[in-house]
C-alpha cells in the first residue's frame with residue numbers, strides 16, 4: 322500500500338519576535354529583546370519547504386495564529402479598546418504583552434503528537450494537540466491548533482483529532498515523540514520521552530535527580546494518556562525519561578538531542594536516563610523487519626559535547642528519504658536508508674559537529690548519504706531548528722487523498738505565500754512594536770486573507 326510522510330511546516334507569523342519567554346531554551350534567553358525580522362523569518366521557513374518539496378518530499382503548511390491575542394489580555398484584566406489595552410499592557414506588564422504576541426506556533430513539532438494508522442487500534446490516524454502548558458505564550462496555541470488540525474484532517478473515517486490534554490499534564494507534542502518503522506504504512510515503534518512526572522514534588526522539580534537549573538516540560542502522565550487514547554500496542558511502545566543533565570544543558574525538548582526516521586535513530590549519548598536500557602528496549606520492540614534491524618547512530622559526548630549539540634542544533638536536523646533517483650547513489654531501501662540530513666547551517670560552523678557531519682559518508686552501511694544545510698537563522702535565534710518547524714504526518718492509502726488539499730505545497734501555493742508574506746510582514750520588529758495597534762490590524766488582515774487562500778474557513782476568533 323502506498324504510504325508517505327508529509328511534513329507540515331508552521332508558517333512563521335507576522336509578530337515573530339525575541340522576548341526571552343522560554344526558560345531552559347538557551348537561544349531564547351540569549352536573544353531576548355533583540356530586533357527580529359518577521360519577513361525574513363517567514364521566507365526562510367518557506368524556502369525550507371520549497372527545498373524539500375522540490376526534492377520530492379511531500380510538504381504541507383500550517384497557518385500562524387492570531388497575535389497579539391488581545392482576548393488573553395482581556396482575560397488577564399486589561400480593559401478598554403484594543404489600542405488602549407495594548408498600550409497599558411506594554412506599560413504595566415510587558416512580559417504578558419510579549420506572551421500574547423508570540424509567534425511560537427511556528428514550531429509545528431509542538432503542535433500535536435501524531436500516531437500512524439498502522440499503529441492505532443481503530444486503524445485511524447490519531448492526533449493529540451499539545452497543551453504546551455509549561456509556558457503561557459505557548460499554552461494559548463492549543464485551541465487554534467485543534468481547529469486548524471480538524472479543518473485539515475476532517476474525514477472522521479480516517480482521522481481523529483482529540484482534545485488537548487488537561488493543562489496539569491504538560492504535553493509538548495511530537496517534539497517528544499518519535500516513530501520508527503520500516504515504512505510509513507507498516508506498524509512501527511512509538512517512542513515517547515518525558516521530563517518529569519505530574520505529581521506535586523515533581524511538578525516543582527523537587528524530585529530526586531530532577532534537573533536543577535531548568536524546567537522539565539513533558540509529563541510522563543501526558544505521554545501515557547496519549548498512548549492510551551491513540552490505542553497503541555504496549556509491545557510497540559517505549560517510554561524514556563530525558564536525562565536531567567541534558568535538560569540543564571538546554572535540551573528542553575527531546576528533539577534537541579535525538580531524531581529518528583523510518584529505521585534510523587540518531588541520538589546523543591546523554592539523551593535519556595538509563596540510555597543503554599532504553600536503546601535495548603527500542604531494538605527489542607522494533608525487532609527484525611525484513612532483512613533489517615534498527616540502525617542507530619549514538620554520538621558520544623567526547624565527539625560532540627552536549628553544549629555543542631545544543632548550540633548548533635545538530636540533532637534538530639530533519640532526516641528525510643528522497644525518492645529513488647534512477648541512476649543516483651541514493652536509492653532508498655525499505656528502511657529509509659540512506660537518508661538525507663537537513664541540518665541547520667550552524668552545525669557546519671562548530672568544529673565538533675562539523676567533524677561528525679564530515680564523517681557520515683564513511684560510516685558503515687552509509688545510513689546518511691547526503692547532508693543539506695538550511696538557513697533558518699531567525700527561528701534558531703529563538704531555539705527552533707529545522708525539525709522544530711515541522712509536524713510529521715505518516716499516511717497511507719486513502720488517507721492521503723483525505724487531507725485538505727488547500728494546505729499542500731505546490732509551486733503555485735509557494736508563489737502565493739511568498740507574495741502574501743512580502744505584502745503583509747514587517748521587515749523588523751522590536752519589543753515596543755508589539756503594542757502597536759497597527760500590528761494587530763496588519764496581522765488580522767493577513768491571517769484573514771491566508772485562511773481563505775488555504776481554504777480553511779474561519780479558524781480565528783476574530784473571524785466569527
Ligand code: SUG
Pocket residue numbers: 338339340341342343346349350423425428430431459496573574576577703704705706708709710
Ligand atoms: O517552546 N521557543 C520555543 C522553541 C520551540 C522549539 N521546538 C522544538 N524543539 N520542537 C520553545 O521554547 C521562544 C519564544 C521567545 O522567547 O520569544 C520559544 O518559545
